[in-house]
Amino acid sequence: MFSTPFLDIPALASATGTVQLPGSKSISNRVLLLAALAGGTTTVHDLLDSDDTRVMIDALRALGCGVERLSADSLRIEGLDGTLKQPTADLFLGNAGTAMRPLTAALALLGGDFELSGVPRMHERPIGDLVDALTQLGCRIDYLGNPGFPPLRIHPSDIATLSLDAPIRVRGDVSSQFLTALLLALPLAAGASGKAVVIDVVGELISKPYIEITLNLLARFGIAVQRDGWERFTIHAGCRYRSPGEIHVEADASSASYFIALGALAAGAPGQALRIEGVGAGSIQGDIRFVEAARQMGARVDSGANWLQVSRDAWPLRAIDLDANHIPDAAMTLAVMALFADGPSTLRNIASWRVKETDRIDAMAHELRKLGATVETSPDSICVHPLAPAGWRAAAIHTYDDHRIAMCFSLAAFNPAGLPVRILDPKCVAKTFPDYFETLFSVVEAPHIPVICIDGPTASGKGTLAVEVAHELGYHYLDSGSLYRVTGMAMRRQGLTPEPAHEAQIAALAEGLPLQFVKGRVLLDGEDVSDLIRTEAAGMDASRVSTLPAVRRALLALQKRFRQLPGLVADGRDMGTVIFPDAPLKVFLTASAAQRAERRHKQLISKGISTTLDSLRADLEARDARDSSRSVAPLLPAQDARRLDNSALSIEQSIDQVLNWWQDTQPFKPA
Ligand SMILES: Nc1ncnc2c1ncn2[C@@H]1O[C@H](COP(=O)(O)OP(=O)(O)O)[C@@H](O)[C@H]1O
Numbered sequence: 157m158f159s160t161p162f163l164d165i166p167a168l169a170s171a172t173g174t175v176q177l178p179g180s181k182s183i184s185n186r187v188l189l190l191a192a193l194a195g196g197t198t199t200v201h202d203l204l205d206s207d208d209t210r211v212m213i214d215a216l217r218a219l220g221c222g223v224e225r226l227s228a229d230s231l232r233i234e235g236l237d238g239t240l241k242q243p244t245a246d247l248f249l250g251n252a253g254t255a256m257r258p259l260t261a262a263l264a265l266l267g268g269d270f271e272l273s274g275v276p277r278m279h280e281r282p283i284g285d286l287v288d289a290l291t292q293l294g295c296r297i298d299y300l301g302n303p304g305f306p307p308l309r310i311h312p313s314d315i316a317t318l319s320l321d322a323p324i325r326v327r328g329d330v331s332s333q334f335l336t337a338l339l340l341a342l343p344l345a346a347g348a349s350g351k352a353v354v355i356d357v358v359g360e361l362i363s364k365p366y367i368e369i370t371l372n373l374l375a376r377f378g379i380a381v382q383r384d385g386w387e388r389f390t391i392h393a394g395c396r397y398r399s400p401g402e403i404h405v406e407a408d409a410s411s412a413s414y415f416i417a418l419g420a421l422a423a424g425a426p427g428q429a430l431r432i433e434g435v436g437a438g439s440i441q442g443d444i445r446f447v448e449a450a451r452q453m454g455a456r457v458d459s460g461a462n463w464l465q466v467s468r469d470a471w472p473l474r475a476i477d478l479d480a481n482h483i484p485d486a487a488m489t490l491a492v493m494a495l496f497a498d499g500p501s502t503l504r505n506i507a508s509w510r511v512k513e514t515d516r517i518d519a520m521a522h523e524l525r526k527l528g529a530t531v532e533t534s535p536d537s538i539c540v541h542p543l544a545p546a547g548w549r550a551a552a553i554h555t556y557d558d559h560r561i562a563m564c565f566s567l568a569a570f571n572p573a574g575l576p577v578r579i580l581d582p583k584c585v586a587k588t589f590p591d592y593f594e595t596l597f598s599v600v601e602a603p604h605i606p607v608i609c610i611d612g613p614t615a616s617g618k619g620t621l622a623v624e625v626a627h628e629l630g631y632h633y634l635d636s637g638s639l640y641r642v643t644g645m646a647m648r649r650q651g652l653t654p655e656p657a658h659e660a661q662i663a664a665l666a667e668g669l670p671l672q673f674v675k676g677r678v679l680l681d682g683e684d685v686s687d688l689i690r691t692e693a694a695g696m697d698a699s700r701v702s703t704l705p706a707v708r709r710a711l712l713a714l715q716k717r718f719r720q721l722p723g724l725v726a727d728g729r730d731m732g733t734v735i736f737p738d739a740p741l742k743v744f745l746t747a748s749a750a751q752r753a754e755r756r757h758k759q760l761i762s763k764g765i766s767t768t769l770d771s772l773r774a775d776l777e778a779r780d781a782r783d784s785s786r787s788v789a790p791l792l793p794a795q796d797a798r799r800l801d802n803s804a805l806s807i808e809q810s811i812d813q814v815l816n817w818w819q820d821t822q823p824f825k826p827a
């Protein structure tokens with residue numbers, strides 16, 4: 157996951173390969189609650205691991221439910237079978253509507269004293285219609301802040317005294333989650349009272365496919381609900397939740413929308429399609445119908461029960477005018493696809509966007525306009541005009557703590573103007589798809605992946621600076637010196653010396669180094685050699701092998717392979733001159749020999765390696781001389797390098813300087 161303040165996605169061109177999507181959030185949280193309410197043990201497979209499922213799991217644990225993690229995506233849940241082990245708890249539910257609404261209903265019926273709260277945005281998301289429905293029944297719920305919104309206090313009520321004779325009326329036109337919450341929880345009342353429970357929906361029910369997911373999962377847990385149209389639902393008297401034992405969560409169909417769009421937008425080679433696994437034509441999720449909308453806009457989509465294959469067909473895409481009430485979440489992706497269409501596209505009947513993680517109609521319009529688009533909105537619709545190649549602007553996209561805004565705007569990187577897109581607060585994707593950007597980067601190609609080169613003499617602080625700059629930008633890091641250091645070490649282990657006579661053998665070693673970089677450590681054939689290669693002797697050997705042209709050639713391709721999305725910071729001697737001559741920022745970092753010797757001295761002493769300042773300075777000057785005078789790729793500033801003498805700068809000042817230079821190369825206006 158990218159926890160950086162922003163993530164710059166360079167202009168993207170094509171996409172091929174296979175993505176495996178994480179589990180559906182809606183299914184995951186419903187299954188977790190049903191498994192907790194049921195008797196017996198349920199093993200849940202392919203569960204989504206995200207912010208919203210984590211708050212649900214924490215809440216169930218706080219209620220005394222046994223939850224055992226079996227792996228990153230599977231859990232074993234010991235159900236409560238209608239009896240709370242912890243009848244009082246304060247539950248923090250983040251911004252998870254799929255936890256707040258169903259837990260409110262279930263806890264109001266289970267009898268106990270609970271406080272339910274969330275992040276500030278959660279306290280702006282309506283829940284009054286659900287609370288009204290529950291109070292009609294005789295449940296006691298207070299608003300602790302603004303009436304109609306969380307936080308809530310739920311007081312104990314006796315399920316035997318609830319008034320179940322008249323149908324329970326609930327509004328269906330604000331959020332279908334209110335009805336879902338009642339459907340998931342009311343079997344508790346129907347079971348305990350021995351009476352059938354009838355729910356009447358008031359107003360036109362929105363997001364019906366989500367209700368179908370609820371009914372489908374209730375059936376898996378032994379609860380049959382009779383549905384009369386979309387107006388009346390009857391839960392049978394005396395019903396009981398029964399664990400299915402094992403249950404698999406489908407991949408998230410809403411998350412699939414970004415990759416379906418990707419397949420439609422990216423120019424792949426003929427016959428090459430993007431494959432999406434984990435969800436397909438057999439899905440129970442409403443958002444799978446995004447496929448129809450994408451086809452309408454010009455995507456070519458083939459499918460099997462649990463896979464999809466997508467490629468570009470019509471280009472430009474075809475504009476659409478769509479009632480998107482049945483796919484409210486995935487429809488946001490259509491709004492970005494509309495930028496690539498042959499006319500204005502309108503998405504209608506999407507008033508629910510206004511009460512989601514943020515007011516999505518306003519937020520989408522605002523951010524699409526930043527890209528240069530003309531956008532019109534109404535209380536329940538959005539109309540997006542396409543952009544001509546010259547109309548595109550480089551924009552820093554504000555994401556409103558809304559995962560879907562972050563994910564759908566990443567697609568703007570396919571703009572024909574070749575502009576990058578900046579996504580602010582990219583970690584908001586953690587709500588449903590923590591590895592979204594990594595997954596995206598694994599299947600797309602970018603013509604120009606940015607590189608920042610930091611070259612300079614030993615102990616000038618290149619490594620320190622490069623690591624921090626990479627960290628700030630979410631970029632990969634190449635410590636090219638470590639490749640020469642490992643080569644030197646491998647050479648010694650083979651009984652070779654850094655002489656021209658051994659050049660071919662050392663180059664062959666360098667070519668086939670079984671190297672891995674794992675969490676800042678360097679592994680040679682599985683052995684952690686990070687500390688061994690840091691000694692001054694290893695530095696000297698590295699400097700010597702680095703004068704051998706065949707060794708430099710052998711390491712060339714390996715170094716270039718580090719240039720991966722979203723970008724790279726590379727430190728060494730010839731990053732800017734030889735390896736990445738097209739890098740948009742090259743820094744030549746220096747400091748006085750006295751300063752450098754002193755820094756290295758402190759560094760080695762702190763690692764428990766004994767040495768003297770004088771010998772270090774002599775070694776360092778000898779190394780500078782050799783690195784600068786060798787015939788191939790000598791240590792030299794590239795012609796277009798910016799020089800930074802950090803003798804009088806702190807580490808933070810050097811980092812700020814380089815980041816400022818980097819911002820200057822970017823087309824984004826300040827956010
Ligand atoms: N600007 C700076 N001011 C003071 N010390 C620094 C500065 N930059 C780096 N250092 C310190 O100097 C030492 C050598 O830095 P390092 O990044 O290993 O250099 P290089 O990669 O160029 O050999 C480290 O202990 C580091 O903390």
Ligand SMILES: Nc1ccn([C@H]2C[C@H](O)[C@@H](COP(=O)(O)OP(=O)(O)O)O2)c(=O)n1
Nearest residue numbers: 614615636637638640698699702728729730
């Ligand atoms: N791109 C590079 C990186 C390092 N080298 C050589 C020259 C250096 O003296 C050695 C060791 O490099 P390294 O960057 O690890 O050394 P320092 O950390 O700066 O002391 O490798 C090189 O020739 N080209």
